[in-house]
Amino acid sequence: MGFNRIFLVSCIGAGLSTLVLLRPLLAASFTLDGWSLRTQVEDTSTDEYEYMASRTVQPSPFQASQFVSINDGVTTGASTFDFEWWSTFGSFLITASHEAQDVGDTNSLWSMSSGSFMFDATEDLTLDIGGHYQYVAPAAGFWTRFIISVASVNADEVLMFEILFGGPAMLEPPAATMTIPDTQLLLPAGDRYGIGYELSTFSHASGTDIVAVGDGEIHFTIQGIPEPATATLLLCTLPLLRHRRRK
Numbered sequence: 001m002g003f004n005r006i007f008l009v010s011c012i013g014a015g016l017s018t019l020v021l022l023r024p025l026l027a028a029s030f031t032l033d034g035w036s037l038r039t040q041v042e043d044t045s046t047d048e049y050e051y052m053a054s055r056t057v058q059p060s061p062f063q064a065s066q067f068v069s070i071n072d073g074v075t076t077g078a079s080t081f082d083f084e085w086w087s088t089f090g091s092f093l094i095t096a097s098h099e100a101q102d103v104g105d106t107n108s109l110w111s112m113s114s115g116s117f118m119f120d121a122t123e124d125l126t127l128d129i130g131g132h133y134q135y136v137a138p139a140a141g142f143w144t145r146f147i148i149s150v151a152s153v154n155a156d157e158v159l160m161f162e163i164l165f166g167g168p169a170m171l172e173p174p175a176a177t178m179t180i181p182d183t184q185l186l187l188p189a190g191d192r193y194g195i196g197y198e199l200s201t202f203s204h205a206s207g208t209d210i211v212a213v214g215d216g217e218i219h220f221t222i223q224g225i226p227e228p229a230t231a232t233l234l235l236c237t238l239p240l241l242r243h244r245r246r247k
Contacts, residue, residue, distance in 0.1 A: 029088040029224025030125055032057055034118035037094075039066040039079040044108040060085045070109075074101035074211055075203075077111040088224035092117070094197065098214040102139050102203035111214075112200035118153075123189045124225040130182035133199050133216030135166050136175045141204035142212045143167035146178045150185060153192040159185055167212070169204055178216075195220065 035057055042049035052066035061084040069076040082093040096113035103109065133146040144167050150160040164178040187193055201214040 029123045030090070030119050030121050030222055032085060032090065032117065032119045035115065037064075037066070037079065037081060037115040039068050039077045039096075039113050041068050041070050041075050041077045041100075041111045042109070043070055043075075044110070054081075060090075074099055075109045075111055077113060079113040085222070090222040091219075092221070093217060093219045095217045096133075096199040096215065098199070098201040099211055100142075100201045100203040101211045102141055102208045108202060108204045110200060110202040112198060114198040114200070115196070117195040118192065119222070120192050121187050121189050125187040125189075126223050126225060127185045127187055127193075127195075127220060128182055128223075129160070129185070129195070129218070129220035130180050131197075131199075131216060131218035132177055132179045133164075133166075133214055134177040135201060135212065135214040137167040137201065137212035137214075138174045139203070139208045139210045139212070140168050141208075142174070142210075143169035143172075143202050143204065144178070144212075144214050145198060145200045145202075146180065146216065147196070147198040148180050148218060149194075149196040151194045151196075152187075153194055155191065159187075159193075167202075169202075 035054070037054040038051060040049060040051035048070055050068040050070055052068055054064065063082050065078070065080045067076070067078045076099045078097045080095045084091050094113070094115070098111035098113070100109045100111045127150065129148060129150065131146070131148060133144065135144045137144060143165060146164045148160065148162050149158065151158050160183060162180045164180065166172045166176050166178050168174055197218045199214065199216050199218070201212050203212055
């Protein structure tokens with residue numbers, strides 16, 4: 001009896017239930033049922049603002065863009081979204097681009113991309129998340145902010161909260177890249193989770209007419225952790241596939 005046949009027989013003999021349980025084990029690892037994707041610019045002295053938002057989860061794959069501006073003709077915000085998810089894996093990329101002109105002595109202008117995602121875990125998940133935000137903000141009144149947060153809704157627990165500031169108004173360099181390193185979190189089954197983000201650039205009434213810019217992204221993946229029966233079936237199948245490829 002050849003190696004592949006012995007391996008297959010031993011797998012079936014040791015775990016026949018693996019084949020029977022395959023169908024339910026391939027059910028969705030998570031359910032994405034809520035998001036808010038927002039791009040906004042605002043003049044705080046006049047309460048003038050413009051925004052675009054998506055608040056309803058769309059079918060996968062989801063690719064879209066948002067662009068907003070206000071009447072100074074320079075302060076703008078743009079976001080793009082590239083999402084794809086299946087029953088056990090999801091990939092999400094958000095890119096953002098901002099410009100804020102430092103005009104006048106009384107008004108503050110800001111440009112922001114922000115949002116949140118809500119999902120339920122039906123089995124244990126891994127979440128890999130990170131991003132960066134590069135800015136040039138040379139005037140004294142400029143500052144930038146970059147936030148990523150992850151929380152357990154049922155446990156009312158913050159699992160990750162990273163906030164970074166940049167720009168002279170925050171006593172930070174006038175140009176830099178703020179980075180939140182890729183971080184992996186284990187999300188146990190049976191809980192509801194939320195992911196939040198913000199990338200923003202502010203000008204604060206210095207009257208220099210200088211324009212600050214910020215560009216960056218946040219990316220994350222959600223992946224189901226295979227249960228032992230699924231992992232066993234994959235382990236049994238792999239040598240057969242390798243043997244066939246060699247022929």
